Amino acid sequence: MFKIIKKTVATSALAAAVMTTGIAIAPQAMANGYGYACTVNPKSSVRIRVNAGQNYRVIAGIPNGRGVRILNSKIGTDGGLWYFVQYGKYRGWSHSAYIC
Known part of the structure; x- marks a missing residue:
């Protein structure tokens, strides 16, 4: 009985570790892609900013549906996940919620 409980606890701990690690690693998987x-509005665009955060200057806009290259990612000053993207000649930071 003790061995069964021990295996169950070990399996649960491993599953929790994998789930936690998966969440932490998943955003990085998008980098270099x-x-x-x-x-939501098909006529709007996604902003490209000079740094990762809502208060930084906008340098360009990406029209809805247009492709981008994702070069890197980091947590911005607002606590959100931001991607360093390239759209044409522009390179800058866009919030991950708007890059699919």
Whole structure:
């Protein structure tokens, strides 16, 4: 009986560790990949900023549905996940919620 409980606890701990690690690693998996601008309003665009945070200057906009190259990612000053993207000649930071 003790061995069964011990195995169950070990299995549960491993599953929790994998789930926690998976969440932490998943955003990094998008880095060095491709995505596209996705907004609720099809006529709007996703902002590219000079740094990762809502208070930084906007340098360009990505029209909804247009492809981008994802070069890197980090947590911004607002606590959100931001992607360093390239859209044409522009490179900058866009919030991950708007890159699909």
